[in-house]
Amino acid sequence: MRAYQVTDHDQPAALADLPRPSPGPGEVLVRIRACGLNFADLLMQNGKYQETPPLPFTLGMEVAGEVVETGAEVTRFAPGDRVAVFGGQGGLAEFGVFDAARAVKLPEGMDAVAAAAFQIAYGTSHLALDHRARLAEGETLLVLGAAGGVGLTAVEIGKVMGARVIACARGADKLEAARAAGADHLIDAKTDDIRAAVRDLGGADVVYDPVGGEQFTAAFRACNPEARYLAIGFASGDVPQIKANHLLVKNISVLGLYWGGYLSFRPEVLTGSLATLLEWYAAGKITPHVSHVLPLEDAAEGLELLRSRASTGKVVITID
Template identity: 75%
Template sequence: MRAFRLSDFDHAPAPADIPRPEPGPGEVRLRIRACGLNFADLLMMKGAYQDTPAPPFTMGMEVAGVVDALGPGTEGPAIGARVAVFGGAGGLAEFGCFDAARAVPLPESMDFTDAAAFQIAYGTSHVALDYKARLKEGETLLVLGAAGGVGLTAVEIGKVMGARVIACARGEARLDVARAAGADHLIDSDSGDIRAECKALGGVDVVYDPVGGAQFTAALRACRPDARMLTIGYASGEVPQIPANHLLVKNISVIGLYWGGYLSFRPEVVTGSLARLLEWYRAGRIAPHVSHRFPLDQAAEAFEVLRARKSTGKVVVTMD
């Protein structure tokens, strides 16, 4: 079968022909139809992601497809079922074997592209804003990187939860995407003053930050007393150094979130969150934004779009 593989951390991943895998106990094999790309995939190529497998391995963290076979002793889901899976790796291939417990049945109305773009981005933002930050109706939410894969979902979810949303992104085109997702106020990160513009709006109660660096520092200075700052990732390449005295004086909480980590120690947080998100999807309250689609033989080009930050929302690779 065709796959997109990383042989070692000194070389870029590349297409490969490998044997079709056989599912083990507790596993399902999927005929993969679509795979969503994530910033974490770029870190994984360099061995810089916290859950990077030992190479060689097939790239691709989240997939959607059809159950093709069950491993020994695996009771379900049924062969032919349409599911999405966060597998951590193995998604950029025509077939893959994954833990059956992670297979999420898809609504009839959800196509494979939407399903492959759904779990990580929406799951991260919902667990962050609801479970961790306890965002309340009427509060002000600042979303950094608001046109990116996770940032755009934070804008959507913030509006569903009743917040006033300030979206910060680079350039007019990206801000237009955030506006379409429901943002109430827009800040251009290239030309705007995040601290001053947020202060002029009365300050912020919750900050959602997948960017880090100077934007984190500016957002911290825009926080109201008792604010909560969510550190989601560091797309800027700079991990912020947090002045603890500022947290003390203004009673600010900084909260870390690694969504995938909950699968190992509190999986019910993820499953409960996904159930709520799928309810919102069925009701038309949220809708994945996929700016680029590529076939499997153009996976390298798909990653280049992600690396160059030419995408908004998600990039998805399809197998057909």
């Protein structure tokens, strides 16, 4: 089978021919049809992600496809079942073996591209806004990086939860994507004063921040008393340092969120969230936004779209 492998953190990943794997106890073998790319893939390729596997490994954290074979002790799935899986790695390949506990059956009408774009982006935003920040109807949500893979889902979910959403992104095209996802107000991170613009709109009760850097400083200063600040990631490359005394003045809470971490200590939170999201999808409340669909041969181009921030929503690799 073909797989997009990392063999050296100082060299780009490349296609390789590998033996087709077989499932062990509690595992499923999946014929992968689509794989969603994530910023974490870039970090993993360079050995900088918190859960980078030992070399060599295959990139690709989330996939959709069909079950081909089940290992011993697997009772929830059978060959032919259409599934999505958050495997953490191994997705940019024709076949993959995954823990059956990480797989979910797809609802009717959800194709492989939508499913591969779904789990991490929507799961991250839903757990952050609902479970961590307890976003309430009528509150003001500020979303930084609002046209990115997770940012657009935060805009969409914020609206489903009844919030007033301020979307901050770079440039007119990305702001239009955020507007189409339901944003009530738009801020151009390239030209606008983020702090002043948010304060003119009454301040933020919850901030969703996958960017960090200077935008963190501006958004933090635009928080209302008792605001909840969600640290999702640091796409800017700059991890902000928070002065504890600044938290005291407005009674602000800073909340971290690592979606995949719930698999190890509270998996029921993650699976419950995903069940809610699939219900919302079936009801037409949320729709994955995929700006680029590329074949496996162009996986490097897909990763570059993330690195250069040239995409909106998700980039998905299809595997024929």
